[in-house]
Amino acid sequence: MKALLLVYCALTASAQVTYQDLVRSPNQEWLNYNGDYGARRYSPLTQINTVNAGRLVAKWVYNVPGARRLETVPLVHKGIMYVTDSNAAFALDARAGREIWRYRADQVKNSRVNRGVAIHGDRVYLVTTDAHLIALHRVTGAVLFDKEYASSKAGYFSTIAPLALKDAILVGVGGGGSGQRGFVAALSPEDGHEIWRFWTVPAKGEPGSETWGNFPAEWGGAPTWTTGSYDPELNLVYWPTGNPWPDFYGGRRPGDNLYSDSILALDGTTGKKKWHFQFTPHDVWDWDANEPPVLLDTEFRGQRRKLLLQANRNGFYYVLDRVTGQFLHAKPFVKRLDWATGLDDKGRPMLAPKKAPTPGGTKICPSVRGATNWMSPSYSPATNLIYVVTLEQCDIYISSAKEPVPSSGFRGTGSEGIPTEPGVFFLRALDVTTGNIKWEHHMPGPATMWAGTVSTAGGLVFTGDDDGNLVALDAATGRDLWHFSTGHTLYASPITYEIDGKQYVTIAAESDIFTFGLFDAR
Amino acid sequence: MGACSACHGANGEGGQGPNLVSGRGIGRLSDAQLFSVIRNGLPGTDMPPFRMADDKVWQLSSYVRSMSAPAVAMRLSGDPAKGAALFSGKGRCSGCHAIRGVGGVIGPDLTNIGGARTMHQIRQSVLDPGARIEPGYEAITCVKADGKEIRGVARNYNNYSAQVLDREGALHLLSRSELKSMKIEEKTLMPGGAAELFSAAELADLFAFLSRQTTRPVEGDSK
Numbered sequence: 084m085k086a087l088l089l090v091y092c093a094l095t096a097s098a099q100v101t102y103q104d105l106v107r108s109p110n111q112e113w114l115n116y117n118g119d120y121g122a123r124r125y126s127p128l129t130q131i132n133t134v135n136a137g138r139l140v141a142k143w144v145y146n147v148p149g150a151r152r153l154e155t156v157p158l159v160h161k162g163i164m165y166v167t168d169s170n171a172a173f174a175l176d177a178r179a180g181r182e183i184w185r186y187r188a189d190q191v192k193n194s195r196v197n198r199g200v201a202i203h204g205d206r207v208y209l210v211t212t213d214a215h216l217i218a219l220h221r222v223t224g225a226v227l228f229d230k231e232y233a234s235s236k237a238g239y240f241s242t243i244a245p246l247a248l249k250d251a252i253l254v255g256v257g258g259g260g261s262g263q264r265g266f267v268a269a270l271s272p273e274d275g276h277e278i279w280r281f282w283t284v285p286a287k288g289e290p291g292s293e294t295w296g297n298f299p300a301e302w303g304g305a306p307t308w309t310t311g312s313y314d315p316e317l318n319l320v321y322w323p324t325g326n327p328w329p330d331f332y333g334g335r336r337p338g339d340n341l342y343s344d345s346i347l348a349l350d351g352t353t354g355k356k357k358w359h360f361q362f363t364p365h366d367v368w369d370w371d372a373n374e375p376p377v378l379l380d381t382e383f384r385g386q387r388r389k390l391l392l393q394a395n396r397n398g399f400y401y402v403l404d405r406v407t408g409q410f411l412h413a414k415p416f417v418k419r420l421d422w423a424t425g426l427d428d429k430g431r432p433m434l435a436p437k438k439a440p441t442p443g444g445t446k447i448c449p450s451v452r453g454a455t456n457w458m459s460p461s462y463s464p465a466t467n468l469i470y471v472v473t474l475e476q477c478d479i480y481i482s483s484a485k486e487p488v489p490s491s492g493f494r495g496t497g498s499e500g501i502p503t504e505p506g507v508f509f510l511r512a513l514d515v516t517t518g519n520i521k522w523e524h525h526m527p528g529p530a531t532m533w534a535g536t537v538s539t540a541g542g543l544v545f546t547g548d549d550d551g552n553l554v555a556l557d558a559a560t561g562r563d564l565w566h567f568s569t570g571h572t573l574y575a576s577p578i579t580y581e582i583d584g585k586q587y588v589t590i591a592a593e594s595d596i597f598t599f600g601l602f603d604a605r
Numbered sequence: 606m607g608a609c610s611a612c613h614g615a616n617g618e619g620g621q622g623p624n625l626v627s628g629r630g631i632g633r634l635s636d637a638q639l640f641s642v643i644r645n646g647l648p649g650t651d652m653p654p655f656r657m658a659d660d661k662v663w664q665l666s667s668y669v670r671s672m673s674a675p676a677v678a679m680r681l682s683g684d685p686a687k688g689a690a691l692f693s694g695k696g697r698c699s700g701c702h703a704i705r706g707v708g709g710v711i712g713p714d715l716t717n718i719g720g721a722r723t724m725h726q727i728r729q730s731v732l733d734p735g736a737r738i739e740p741g742y743e744a745i746t747c748v749k750a751d752g753k754e755i756r757g758v759a760r761n762y763n764n765y766s767a768q769v770l771d772r773e774g775a776l777h778l779l780s781r782s783e784l785k786s787m788k789i790e791e792k793t794l795m796p797g798g799a800a801e802l803f804s805a806a807e808l809a810d811l812f813a814f815l816s817r818q819t820t821r822p823v824e825g826d827s828k
Contacts, residue, residue, distance in 0.1 A: 163776070179766035182760075182761055183760045190820070220706065226716035229821065
């Protein structure tokens with residue numbers, strides 16, 4: 084028996100995902116939720132390119148049993164693709180679309196979307212709706228541990244694709260709309276025990292707690308429901324946070340409400356905060372900052388800098404120095420923006436008058452879904468453009484001063500669409516340092532999708548559109564080169580990978596995983 | 606029960622009527638709903654009403670619910686520690702089956718077997734392993750064009766590809782076009798003879814051990 088185990092370990096060791104593999108992703112493989120640690124989602128693959136994109140055809144479709152709204156971003160390693168649904172993970176043959184194993188946490192009573200696994204060593208890591216981290220053997224799907232990291236009885240839930248670092252698996256929680264206290268936690272890859280935790284709402288007496296008045300920290304929100312980015316050289320994790328609670332009424336939480344709607348720069352080893360930047364102080368519009376933070380080293384005003392870029396839900400595109408957190412530049416990337424007249428030299432919004440929610444309703448732009456949201460942007464070094472899925476829409480925002488009760492569904496009221504002013508989606512290509520719009524791709528549709536993007540060295544940017552198409556655009560010009568109608572609404576970001584010399588593009592669409600490649604006559 | 610088994614199968618595992626052991630359908634019904642289904646039937650389906658006294662209907666619904674209870678809820682007597690020793694020792698179970706990452710890969714993972722299977726299913730798998738082969742664990746032999754033979758379990762296969770896990774834990778993602786031959790054996794790799802190998806007391810210990818393998822505590826169990 085021992086001999087058998089030793090043989091097994093020896094054979095599988097070479098196929099383990101190392102930290103260096105994670106740093107080098109994406110190449111032929113796709114090993115992080117956003118491709119690389121910097122959330123650039125730029126693939127070096129060139130086989131599918133601007134010349135031949137028109138020859139893309141469907142290679143396979145895998146129906147995820149029982150799935151209704153897939154938001155999963157697949158990971159691909161050694162020919163295996165890992166996808167998730169609520170409380171479930173599936174390993175597929177990435178060439179053939181055939182299932183190798185499946186895991187379902189049948190004991191979990193509640194069910195929300197899931198955005199994907201992390202991979203580390205010979206394990207894949209899945210969170211369940213009730214905030215457990217589950218480690219599965221990447222080849223067999225065997226359960227290695229199942230560890231709770233937040234209490235679902237206290238209202239926490241989780242939908243996140245974890246982030247694997249060298250010695251930790253990072254997770255976050257939802258709960259911004261129901262009055263839980265957000266946190267980022269680093270868990271052991273070995274057994275799931277907690278290594279560090281950073282609370283996104285300071286406890287009474289801690290720095291930042293003065294920005295809440297007497298509001299209980301335990302109810303503050305600032306959830307951490309999307310995957311952060313990481314700079315291996317600086318060993319800094321950049322984790323975005325969501326809205327303060329109650330979402331639409333701020334009367335009981337006077338102040339900026341740190342660290343809601345912020346980027347937190349945390350030491351990857353200790354979880355200690357190095358800096359923070361808050362995009363929307365004292366948010367009453369539900370504009371989470373959970374959009375992926377894009378890390379980029381480039382020239383900015385004549386100086387080479389380490390930048391952090393974020394197209395924020397509040398309608399401004401931000402450029403920060405990611406070493407210090409210094410605000411460098413911002414510019415609106417939507418036309419429908421009227422809540423602020425601009426930003427000051429520290430990046431703080433200058434509020435427009437009468438643009439807060441009221442009991443009778445106030446029209447405010449952008450809408451509660453934001454100018455963009457958690458759908459992933461991508462960057463191309465060939466064009467120096469960042470590709471952002473953008474929604475032009477306004478809403479009627481309504482507030483209520485009712486006494487807040489956590490986990491009761493209370494959000495201080497909410498928003499309504501304006502029937503005569505439907506939202507319109509665009510894919511916009513922004514110059515990374517100025518935020519100027521270089522080109523845009525209009526997406527006619529019902530304004531209901533949440534698809535992201537991936538860009539490639541083949542000169543392409545792939546995105547889902549608002550009519551259920553996966554589309555390939557010329558990254559330099561926005562020219563529409565190819566599309567495929569999935570027949571579904573898209574709620575996920577595409578990826579690309581290569582096996583045996585063949586490049587593939589994959590996107591999850593409601594209930595199915597669609598994979599495409601070039602037409603092959605053989 | 607005779608009337609029930611005509612449609613739901615001798616062991617309640619389904620036939621013309623749904624599987625009552627999987628727990629998926631029954632688990633979603635409240636006690637009152639289950640009572641109503643038995644008493645009144647399901648109009649528009651083949652499920653007829655059973656006009657019995659209330660207490661008989663309650664007894665029957667209680668029994669039906671117990672059929673899908675996970676093994677861990679049975680709290681079997683027997684010594685789990687001795688069962689663990691048999692699992693990795695005399696029974697050589699761990700050569701093929703893993704629990705929390707320890708053990709072989711050629712058989713189904715048993716980390717949550719007590720939480721996912723009924724005691725009837727576990728008992729059947731141990732004592733009569735050929736009665737049911739878990740999908741994805743059929744024995745397969747593939748011969749590649751160069752003559753290299755790959756033997757293991759077929760995690761999946763069709764006319765175009767095969768996904769084969771071999772005894773050493775290596776996964777082979779094969780295209781049928783690169784194979785000279787592929788043979789599926791419709792029998793389990795799991796050896797029989799457990800009833801002869803183990804004494805009755807040892808079997809009780811083994812079942813006590815297996816039934817307690819779960820990734821989550823059973824609701825209401827403070828232990």
